[in-house]
Amino acid sequence: MSREEKPNTAILSRALPRKKQGLSPCAACEVRHLAVCSALKTDDLDELDAILTRRDLSAGDTLFDEGEPARNVYNLTSGCLKLYKLLPDGRRQVTGFLFAGDFVGLANSDDYIYSAEAVTQVALCRFEKHKLDHLMNTHLSLEKRLLGMARFELVEAQEQILMLGRKTAMERIASFILMLSDRAQRRDEPADPVKLPMSRNDIGDYLGLTTETVSRTITRLRKNGIISLDSDRSITIKQRETMNDIAEGF
Amino acid sequence: MSREEKPNTAILSRALPRKKQGLSPCAACEVRHLAVCSALKTDDLDELDAILTRRDLSAGDTLFDEGEPARNVYNLTSGCLKLYKLLPDGRRQVTGFLFAGDFVGLANSDDYIYSAEAVTQVALCRFEKHKLDHLMNTHLSLEKRLLGMARFELVEAQEQILMLGRKTAMERIASFILMLSDRAQRRDEPADPVKLPMSRNDIGDYLGLTTETVSRTITRLRKNGIISLDSDRSITIKQRETMNDIAEGF
DNA sequence: CGATACATTGAGGTTTATCAATTTGTGTGG
DNA sequence: CCACACAAATTGATAAACCTCAATGTATCG
CATH class of the missing domain: 1.10.10.10 (Winged helix-like DNA-binding domain superfamily/Winged helix DNA-binding domain)
Structure with missing residues (x-):
């Protein structure tokens, strides 16, 4: 399965946690400004850091499958991930490609509505949904940011629909x-x-x-x-x- | 243009403002539980009522055109509305049909990203965006509700993408x-x-x-x-x- | 009741899919 | 580092699904 290029370490390193004068590793994240995380002030980043787990995937690895209970959401810090849905006979629709800064799991559902698989080597931050929800209650900017991201994704979905339909x-x-x-x-x-x-x-x-x-x-x-x-x-x-x-x- | 059936007054009347013991007309709205408006407690509904304008369209009427500055958002209380995008040569993609309770304008943009046209006789509540934004700041449930609606629309968009692609x-x-x-x-x-x-x-x-x-x-x-x-x-x-x-x- | 838009049906064409073969690229082990 | 094995990409020939153009039938509205 792994016919992929070797990881670009230059890019990978951008999101690696680097302890900097006692600040949260998130403070050093080079894709923070692209991600949900930009919703929080630098001082509050350790709260974010406290509820996340970092994870790496190799090309071809599955992050989750359509239909699984959706307990986690993710923030992609490097690499490329694809989301897809399957029909019973195996026809596949890739609904999106995600890159550094992109968020996985905005679409609302108890279960994942698509599968997610690494296209290249991928690094991501995992959040348990309920913990992020809880953080949203104390940091309203986080909720605003998610709404903004959801709206943006809706705009992109409309473009994709036009493309596929016409x-x-x-x-x-x-x-x-x-x-x-x-x-x-x-x-x-x-x-x-x-x-x-x-x-x-x-x-x-x-x-x-x-x-x-x-x-x-x-x-x-x-x-x-x-x-x-x-x-x-x-x-x-x-x-x-x-x-x-x-x-x-x- | 109007080859449409005559308005179904039984349905139309469901959303007509009916003053009920001093309550906001919104309190009598029969599609409230379906709409954004369900985010607010009955007591707060007059705040919503204060910032909205009711409006009717006949079949074939245009609500707004793609590319116009998006100053308003709408809540559909009866009838059917279609949203569509055009390619330069006239190819058209209808991106959605909206019905009672549906919200128009969640997709984020300074300008409308699609045109909206009445399919049947339509009744709607118009909100100026900035006023609704302002109300969101005092009523957090409203923001939560919008996020929930956006997420739900994302789920539906994925289905539509699968349908069109495969x-x-x-x-x-x-x-x-x-x-x-x-x-x-x-x-x-x-x-x-x-x-x-x-x-x-x-x-x-x-x-x-x-x-x-x-x-x-x-x-x-x-x-x-x-x-x-x-x-x-x-x-x-x-x-x-x-x-x-x-x-x-x- | 007539005019007009909409829906249905038919014949034939076009784009894209399918099936198959070949070439190119990639990762592995010698 | 090279050769091999395997996966992916490209190219070709043919077929199928859907589109286009055209005619007819059917609602709908004044």
Whole structure:
């Protein structure tokens, strides 16, 4: 299963706990500003630290399965995680790819409504739901932050719905690459080249296409000089304007 | 545009303000328990009433357009509203149908991320965003309620994504009819027969299909004796178990 | 009751899926 | 470090699902 690149230690180390003059390890977390955790003042971070457990996954590891009781929520500090749902005959829909700073488990339910599996090596902070709920009662900013994140996820879901319902294969691929680029930028990583840590199959299951169609479409973009494929599972966007036009359906 | 049935006054009246021994009109609202408004105690309802404006729409009326500054949020008290996004060439994705008790505008953005149009005659309560935000600060239950609603909408969005990405036309139609049935039941309306107030075209744009495919698929369900079409834009589910199996992809 | 929009049905085309073969990439062990 | 084994990606040929275009039937509303 692990056909993945070795962990990028430079990135992994960003979220490692580093004790700094008695402050909470969270204070040193380099993705804090991206995460739920930004809701708390630096002084309150030890309360957060007290209720979390850090955990690592290797590529291919399952974090939880659809249908399990949802006792925990997670904050991803590095790597890439995929969420997916299955139909009885094995058809799979990847509902999202998560990266550093992203939160797992906002969707309300007693049980997980999707499975979560590591795409690359992954580091995360685990919170027991009830403990986080309790912390929300004393720190209202935390609740506000979660509401804000939920709203943002709703906006993204609408985009995904439009893409799946009405865009062509080419438009979906362009949208997807641009989305990964935008999200990398939001994490203070370069917008270009765009890293695609997931397999063609995963991309297909995210876009409602087959592996073959994903591959053919990417090839077509490459042959038209709109993108180029780099060696290390990343893509350079040569003509961003054209990509935007394709993605938006012009 | 208004090819719609005349308003169902029995339902409309459920949300009409009725002054009852000095209580807020909200206290008499029959869909309160379904709506955001259930977050407030009866005694606090006049605060809610103070910041809302009631409004009616006829079938075909536009509530707001994608891209407009999003100053208001709404609570639907009767009728059916559709939300949709457009691509430049006119392709349309209906992202949701809303009914009594549903909230419009949870998705976070300065501008509306979709257009909203009345499918039938509609009644709603309008809140200016900043006023509701302000009320949230004094009534924390309101914020909790909104977070809960956002989470629930996220769960539904995941289902919609699975449907659009991986289900066949037949499975989508079955899922759709059952969803309308479930939601009717949640509003204390009969689960069967299921009312389909929207056009085949709207259904197609919701399911990522064409009018013709929707029509053909519904015909196929009817000819197989799984559903029957009643006169008044409603459908009786003759074999609910079969429908469930189809919808889930068995 | 007539006009118009909506729904249904039919014939044929297009996109994407499926099945199959080949090439490329990746990790392992010698 | 190289060779091997296996997984993933690409490419090709064919098929199926759904779309498009067109005609007909049926509600609905003035």
